[in-house]
Amino acid sequence: MRVLVTGATGFVGRHLVAALLARGCTVRAVARNVQTAASMPWINDVEFVSADIHAASLDIGALTEGVDALAHLAWPGLPNYRALFHFEHNLMADYRFIKGAVEAGVKQVMVTGTCFEYGMQSGPLSEENEAQPANPYGLAKHTLHLFLQNLQQAHPFTLQWARLFYLHGAGQNPNSLLAALDRAIDAGDVTFNMSAGEQLRDFLAIETATAHLAAILHKRDFDGTINCASGQPVSVRALVEQRLRERGATLGLNLGHYPYPTHEPLAFWAVTERLQQLLGAEQ
Template sequence: MKVLVTGATGFVGRHLVAALLARGCEVRAVARNAETAAQLPWINAVEFVAADIHAADLDFAALTDGVDALAHLAWPGLPNYQALFHFEHNLMADYRFIKGAVEAGVSQVLVTGTCFEYGLQSGPLSEQTEARPSNPYGLAKNTLRLFLENLQRQQPFTLQWARLFYLHGAGQNPNSLLAALDRAIEAGDDSFNMSAGEQLRDYLAIDTAAHYLAAILQQREFDGVINCSSGQPVSVRALVEQRLCERGASIRLNLGHYPYPTHEPMAFWGVADRLQQLLGAEHEA
């Protein structure tokens, strides 16, 4: 199986490429910056293409030649979830790119969506839960999904929409919680400022998430929305305390220093039943 991966040098992309290679897949990895790609351990094991997928003169035929599936991860501007450019630019640019790939003959497309498509709804969130995005990023992603589902009626293809929850691991945004905690540990700080930490979230290690995405891609008959999540609610405080334990670090948590974010509910997590059924089908195959 040959997979075209966009955003291949990003946080998720670099790990998905590694996961696909580990499964014996061929990978055509696409990213704008060849210098960044050259630093990654898999660079000599893939066909790398330096390209801007939103460019007006993109050669779709050449980019998709011989490809069985597209894994579309590229999405500029994260983690600024509130910016209007998500739907003013990214939405239509991504739709045009995916449509071009489908028209060029790609019959299977996996796109990474987001738990923010569910908006401010609390509790367990399944794929049957109505999408109610409440920020520009979630709105743009969910609208892209709706556009692509309409495109399927005109130009049939398999659409695998994987909603990512809270990922952590090597290459994560340096301003994310665990990355900031690691810096505080390494700096020998006495205390670490955070919220009260009672929020419940769905956390997934990036290596595990990449394994899940690769497994979804190889289940070529699957079409639809799927949560890429652990299915287990964990408090922010418990996550931080677990990392301190893993690092053997002793640092005082300054709980309540930051207020709770207003753009997220206090407790939500993904229902992972559909994902586990798909993984079970993979093991039986």
């Protein structure tokens, strides 16, 4: 299977490329920064293309020639979820790129969506829940999904929309919770500032998540939305305490230092029955 991966050097992309190679896929990896790409452990095992997929001059036909599937991960500007450029720029630029790929003959497209498409809904969230995005990032992703569903009516193709929940692991944003905690441990800090930590989230290791994404890509008849998550609610405090145990650290937690974020509910997690049924014994 030949897969074109956009955003190949990003947090999800670098791990998805590795997961696809492990499955024996041929990968054409696309990213803007050549130096970042050169530092990837898989750089000699892929066909790397340095390109800005949003550039008007991009030859999409040449970029997608010969591929069986497009795994579209690129999305600039994260983790600033409330910035207007998500729908003022990224939305239409992404739509034009994916539309160009489909018109060039790509028959299977996977796009990474987000749990923020569910908005402020609480509790277990299944793919059957209506999307109610409450920030610009979630709104832009959901609108892109709607645009692509309409594109399917004019140019039939398989669309796999994978909603990612809370991923963690090597290469994550340095300001994310566990990355900041690891820095504090490494620096020998006495305390770590965080929220009260009672919010419930759905956390998944990036290697597991990208193994799921690679497996979904290989289910070539699957068309639809799918939660990519653990399906298990875990409190932020429990996640932090688990990492402290793993690291053998005794750092004190300054609970309540930061307020709870206003752009997400206090408790939500994924229903993963569809993922479990699709992947079955592969999980």
